[in-house]
Amino acid sequence: xxxxxxxxxxxxxxxxxxxxxxTSLMMEHADRCSDCAAMLARLRKLSSExxxxxxxxxxxxxxxxxxPELERLHAAGSTAIGAGEAAxxxxxxxxxxxxxxxxxxxxxxxxxxxSGVVAAGVVVGLLxxxxxxxxxxRGGSSNDAAMPSPASAxxxxxxxxxxxASGAGExxxxxxxxxxxxxxxxxxxxxxxxxLPEGSADARNMMxxxxxxxxxxxxxxxxxxxxxxxxxxxxxxxxxPNDKWRAVxxxxxxxxxxxxxxxxxxxxxxEPKEGRIGLLVWSADSTVLNFTVTGxxxxxxxxxxxxxxxxxxxx
Amino acid sequence: MVEPALIKAAQxxxxxxxxxxxxxxxxxxxxxxxxxxNNEQDALDASQDALIRIYTKIGSYExxxxxxxxxxxxxxxxxxxxxxxxxxxxxxxxxxxxxxxxDNVETEVLSAYAAEEIREAIGKLPEHHRTVVVLRYLQDFxxxxxxxxxxLPLNTVKSYLFRARQQLQTLLHDYQKGGVRG
Numbered sequence: 001x002x003x004x005x006x007x008x009x010x011x012x013x014x015x016x017x018x019x020x021x022x023t024s025l026m027m028e029h030a031d032r033c034s035d036c037a038a039m040l041a042r043l044r045k046l047s048s049e050x051x052x053x054x055x056x057x058x059x060x061x062x063x064x065x066x067x068p069e070l071e072r073l074h075a076a077g078s079t080a081i082g083a084g085e086a087a088x089x090x091x092x093x094x095x096x097x098x099x100x101x102x103x104x105x106x107x108x109x110x111x112x113x114x115s116g117v118v119a120a121g122v123v124v125g126l127l128x129x130x131x132x133x134x135x136x137x138r139g140g141s142s143n144d145a146a147m148p149s150p151a152s153a154x155x156x157x158x159x160x161x162x163x164x165a166s167g168a169g170e171x172x173x174x175x176x177x178x179x180x181x182x183x184x185x186x187x188x189x190x191x192x193x194x195x196l197p198e199g200s201a202d203a204r205n206m207m208x209x210x211x212x213x214x215x216x217x218x219x220x221x222x223x224x225x226x227x228x229x230x231x232x233x234x235x236x237x238x239x240x241p242n243d244k245w246r247a248v249x250x251x252x253x254x255x256x257x258x259x260x261x262x263x264x265x266x267x268x269x270x271e272p273k274e275g276r277i278g279l280l281v282w283s284a285d286s287t288v289l290n291f292t293v294t295g296x297x298x299x300x301x302x303x304x305x306x307x308x309x310x311x312x313x314x315x
Numbered sequence: 316m317v318e319p320a321l322i323k324a325a326q327x328x329x330x331x332x333x334x335x336x337x338x339x340x341x342x343x344x345x346x347x348x349x350x351x352x353n354n355e356q357d358a359l360d361a362s363q364d365a366l367i368r369i370y371t372k373i374g375s376y377e378x379x380x381x382x383x384x385x386x387x388x389x390x391x392x393x394x395x396x397x398x399x400x401x402x403x404x405x406x407x408x409x410x411x412x413x414x415x416x417x418d419n420v421e422t423e424v425l426s427a428y429a430a431e432e433i434r435e436a437i438g439k440l441p442e443h444h445r446t447v448v449v450l451r452y453l454q455d456f457x458x459x460x461x462x463x464x465x466x467l468p469l470n471t472v473k474s475y476l477f478r479a480r481q482q483l484q485t486l487l488h489d490y491q492k493g494g495v496r497g
Contacts, residue, residue: 011477015451015458039484046484050452053430058345059355062362063337070370074330 001029003036010040014047064308071310238280240289245307247289249277256280256291256305268310273303290315317382325373333373337366343383343454344390350449351394353438361397365390384463387454391446391464398442436486443467444479451476 009026012018018026030037236249239261246259256277258268275295282289289305302315317339324332344365349358368389376385437445443465450456450464462472 007481008477011480012473014480015476017458042484042488043480046480046487047452049429049433050448050483053350053433053452055342055453056346056349057342058359058362061338062341062345062359062366063334066363066367066370067334069367070334073367073371 006036010043014043067308236278236280240282240286241284242286247280270312322382340386346453347390347449348394350453361393364393384460387464395442436483440479440482444475447472447475448479
C-alpha cells in the first residue's frame with residue numbers, strides 16, 4: 001500500500017470513518033513506515049487541538065441587538081394589507097407618499113392622534129401658564145407636528161373633547177387667542193405629515209408656516225378653569241443618557257411616549273395607565289426607563305419600560 | 316438541538332417562538348462567523364445579518380433538511396460574501412477570547428495560546444477549506460452535514476477537509492520547527 005493511499009485512510013481514521021479492516025491496514029502500514037506514523041501522530045494532535053478550539057460566545061446578545069429591526073420587519077410584514085389600503089388613501093391626499101412611511105400605517109395613525117392631542121395640550125398650556133414658551137418648547141421638541149397653528153384649534157377641541165363645559169363664545173376666544181399667540185417658528189417639520197393617510201389634510205393644516213412664541217400677558221389667570229381638566233398636556237420629559245430617546249409623560253390620557261431625539265419620531269407609546277405618570281428615570285445605559293404611575297386614589301405604582309423589548313412591567 | 320415543535324411554531328407565525336429559536340441558535344451562528352472571519356466585529360455583523368435572514372426566511376425552511384445545516388448554510392454564505400468583498404489579507408487582531416465556563420484555568424490559558432496559532436492558521440486557508448474545517452470542528456458536523464450545508468458533493472467535502480488538515484498541519488509544523496511553539 002502506498003503512503004498516499006494511507007494518507008487518505010489516516011484522514012478518515014481521524015474522522016472515525018474507517019471500518020475494522022481499513023483500520024488494521026492503516027496500522028500495519030504505520031508500523032512499518034515511520035514517516036506515516038509521524039504524520040498520523042501529527043494529524044491526531046492537530047485534530048484534537050481543533051476539537052479544543054474555544055467555543056467563543058458573543059459578548060452581548062445578538063438577538064437583543066436586532067430586536068428593533070425584527071420589530072420593524074414584523075410590523076412591515078403583518079400590516080402589509082393595511083399598508084396597501086393606507087397607500088391608496090394617501091395617494092389621494094398626497095401625490096408622492098414616501099414608501100417607508102406608507103409601510104407603517106399604525107405609526108401614522110398614532111402619530112396623527114398624538115399630533116392632535118399634544119397640539120391641544122400646547123394650546124391650552126398657553127392659556128394656563130404665564131410662561132407658555134417652556135411648554136411650547138417641550139411640545140415642539142418632542143413632536144414637530146405638535147406645533148399648533150390657528151387652524152389646529154378646532155381640531156384640538158374636537159379630538160381631546162376640550163372645553164366641554166365652556167360656552168361657544170369661549171371656544172371662539174380660545175381660537176382667537178391661539179391665533180394671536182402662536183406665531184411660532186416651527187422646527188423642521190420633517191415628521192412625514194405629507195403622507196398621513198386619512199385626515200391628513202387636517203394634519204397638514206396643523207403644520208405652521210412661521211410661528212413665533214410670544215408671551216401674551218392676557219393669558220395669565222385662567223389656570224384654574226375646571227373646564228380644561230382632563231387635557232393631554234406633556235407633563236414631564238426625560239432624555240436618555242445616550243441622547244437617543246426622549247420620554248414624554250402625557251398627562252390626562254395617562255400614556256408615556258418615547259421619541260427619537262434625532263428625528264423626533266415616535267418610537268413607542270405605552271398602554272394608557274390609570275393615573276398620572278411621573279418620576280421618569282433612565283438607567284445609566286439607557287436601556288430601561290423607570291416611571292411611576294400615581295392613581296387618582298394617590299397610590300403610586302412603579303413601572304419600568306425595557307427599551308430593547310418595549311416590555312412594560314410593574315416593578 | 317432546536318426542538319422541531321419550536322421550528323413549526325415559528326414557521327406558523329408565532330413570533331415569540333421565532334425569537335426564542337433565534338436565541339437558541341445565536342451562539343452557534345456566531346461561532347462559525349467568528350472562526351470564518353477571524354474578527355470579532357465582523358463576526359457580530361455577520362451574525363446579525365444571518366439571524367435577520369433566518370427571521371425573514373424561516374418560512375422557506377423545509378423539514379427534509381436538518382435545521383442546523385440550513386442555519387449554517389445561511390451563515391457561511393454571508394461570511395463567504397463578506398470575505399470575498401474584503402481584501403484577502405488576514406487580520407488577526409488582539410482581542411479577548413470569551414470562554415464558556417471551563418474546568419481548569421491553566422489548561423484554558425495554554426489552550427488559548429495554542430488556539431491563537433490554530434486560528435491564525437485557519438485564517439490562511441482558502442475559503443472553502445476554511446469553511447469545511449469550521450463546520451467539522453466548531454459545529455461537529457459529519458461529512459454529510461457539511462455537504463448539505465455547503466451544497467457540495469461528499470467527495471469534494473472530504474478532499475477539502477483532508478487538504479485543509481494537511482495544510483494546517485504543515486503551517487503549524489513549520490511553526491513548531493521555528494521554535495515558536497514549546
